Amino acid sequence: MIFFIIIIIVVYVLYRIILKPLIPLLILKLQFGKQAYLWYAPIWGLLKYNFRSLKQNGDFFDDLRKRMRQNPKVKMLLTNFLDKPFINFVDSEYVKKMYLDHQNFPKFNLLRYDNLIDKGLLMAEGEEWKHQRNLLGSAFTFEKLKSRIPMINQIVKERCILDPKTNSFDFISWITGEVVIHSFFGEIAKGLIINGKPGQVEIVNLVADIMLQRFKNTYTQIKLMILGNKGWRILATKKEKDINNRVDMLRNTVKQLIEKRLEQLQVENQREKQKDQFFLDIYLNELLKQQQDNERNKINIDLENVLQQFLTLFFAGTDTTATMTITCLVYLAKYPDIQNELLQEIQDLIQDQDVQDNHLTKFVKMNAFINEVFRLRNPAFSPFVRLVQKDMQFLDIKLKKGWMVVQRHDIPVIRHEHFSNPEEFDYKRWLINQGNIQSDNGFVHIPFGAGGRNCIGQHMALMELKIILCHIIRKFQVSLNPDVQIKFGIRFLYGAEPENCLIYKERR
Template sequence: MLIHLLLGTFLFFIYVFVIKPLCSMFRLKMQFGQDCKISYHFLGGEIWKRLNDMKITHDIFKFEKEQYKRQPYKLFVSNFLWKIRIQVTDPEYYKVMLHNHQYYEKVNVINDNNLMKKGLIFEMNGHWKAQRTLLAEQFEFQKLKNRLPMINQVSLEMISDFQRQNNLLEMLELITGQIVIKSFFGDSAKKITIFEKDIQVAIAELLNDMGEIRFKSKYVYVKRLILGTKACNFFPTENEKKIQQRIELVKFEITKLIRNRLIEIQTSTQQSSSNSKSNLFIDVLLQDYIKNQHSKSESQGIDEILQQFITLLFAGTDTTAILCYHCLYFFAQYPEAQQEIREEVLSVCTEEYILDDRMKQLNKLSAFINEVLRLRNPAAKLVVRNSIQTHQVKDLKIQKNWNVIINPLLQSVSEKHFVNPEDFDYKRWLTPEPILNNDNFIYIPFSAGPRNCIGQHMALMETKIILSQILKQFIIQANEHVIPKWTLRFVYQLQPSNCVRLIKIQEKND
């Protein structure tokens, strides 16, 4: 009897972890031929291979890009344990997918339901649509234009301290995070610290650590894959326990801010005349809660606003700061381009603040940012989607519970769409047609379709202002004492955080 039980268990194990995923892979391979690349790893070892490759290449996506260059494909199919994961690299396919987002839920890679699950990134269907509609006005041109003086002020105040700091990325996170905090809370969140770090840096580091921990421990990785968001409570490691403590403290501090502002609005006699015109995200969200508070408790309403804040803070802090950091790295690698763009900035931006009329004239800087996003987009393959029902995408049948990754990264380095695609050449974006065979889904640094990045215009404004103010004051040089690595934490980013050095211009002249 025991032998039969063990044999049955073994056969079931082989079916679930070997036969079933291989059958799906071979079916797709037979259908698509060379357009489909398959890679089976027993128990799902692809990510560990990538991490090992990075130790040699110093770029987690380098091997993938080289494979694609040798043999372009439309689909890359692999497995994680029993689950099929399909990367879609053909624009004709992922264009359909981006326009039909109702078939997918986004996988919560930070593995926690209490920080961003109810925010714009992870919410679904009607809840997402209501949030998008509510917040969309805050990202319209006039609202963004009104924030430009504040963005300049924050940037100038903090950039003056750059040269004395070794952690450049953290300084950039301080700027971009402070901009989001001022847009959300105004001055009420000023100088709040968690674990002796400014709140924006503390949250950015927390979320990155939550994303990265799955790559540092195979035990945590497998546990998350099997148990999902319940994994952190199942025999947690010491690192998982520390992360939970950080989460609780972050939630406690932000909840206090939201509750205090709610009390101010509820007790204000001028609520209808003043708060209705507020440009603060928190006021927009709180007024919506007050208007519809019969549908949820106060704790539920505050929790939703908290998660929306963390979503916007992370999306507006980490990705924008890392984009700026990547731009500084390429400025250091290409000093001629750096000087050309510095001359443009000095010629166009003659006043202290860089406002909308001047920003529109920074054509070379805009082109430079586009080229950095083409080659080193922080949000490359950021979101993993889970198919919630079996559906058809052209001639591709995607089964329920498959993981799907939309991967436009490889199109950005394809000779089919860019001349000399591996070369960094920002001037390509100054030509009438920088993209060959363009269908508007080749270069999508902020995604596309109904769920594209709501804050993309604000992010670009911040990036232009921060880089312009740095170029005015500093020469950007490579730090020869570190080895740059392009790795994956929560986002695709350059490490370590001091790959470039800033030299004050007047000191260089002296």
């Protein structure tokens, strides 16, 4: 009897993790032929090949890019994630369609961790997303953000002096994190310490540790597949317990800051409240308004919403900008002639002054350089993975409820049908006719996404990126560390590693 039960369990597990995702993928491959590329692996799916590529080639996506270039007719990559078929759309027409129909595909939280970002702007859907977007939208216009430029200049200059610059990720994420903390909380969060580390460093490292545990540990993978998000705290390993404790400490620390600011706002006069100097105030003033008016809106805000919105904006505003900045520095170190060209442009435009808002649009070569780095090494190589909400016809493919889908930003930009010499790093292509994109449907090169779900913080990200690069290029000659082998790996985002891959030599 026991033997019979074991056989049933084994058969079920084999069906669940092998046949369930594989059969529909094989059917799609037969249907689309050369337009579909099948890359399946039990449980791990595409991740298996990505990590193999990192180990063998020093680049997480090198093998994938090669296969997509060798198969230019491929429109979709067929793979799996755990027990689900996972369709990666690599053709710009599918990318466009998904952005236009985003409401039909709710996001899938890859962290699989409750009470972090699931109630924030990144993960919100429907009316909740519209409410949050409208609430924050006006605060993220360039006109509103430019008041933060002096603060950003000051933070960058101070950190360039104080930081030992032996760890580029800590160096840059400290800057971008301090900007977000100051923009969200203001002075009450100055010197924020979480788990014995500067808050901006700990939050970024914590998200990275969650993702690496999630994607590289088979035990965690299977447990989350069976138990869902609760699996983090059930039969937890030592590493999982450590992550859980760090999350709890993070949430408690941020909650205390929010409550402190709420108390301050309750005693400030209405005129002060309307200033909305910090992002946090936008939410807390809305919360106070609901309480005072006894409003019963469809979408209400509570302290949990505010807490997760901070974590969302912190992650989105710190990790992405920091990773992109480091990637830019790696390319400047790799191509010293380009570094000298940008240095000359900076000196011609601002000399030894701080960066002003009117400078940002006048950087011609820097803007082109950033665009080219985004094309080849966008840290956010794709938007969030989404779930198919119901059986549907999507262009020429029939999608089934529960399947996973994503549009890849990193594949159209390396194809000959859209760019000449797509594998070559050539920032000067952007100095002529916006990169000479061929066969462009408007969704070929979209580093910040497109449509209603584009990145709300793109103006702030570019503003920070340019200011940081200006100060670093002007103050330091950046070169590659000859003692380490540089790779492009994955934490949550796609970026250069190890952390000591760059050397900063002060200019005289």
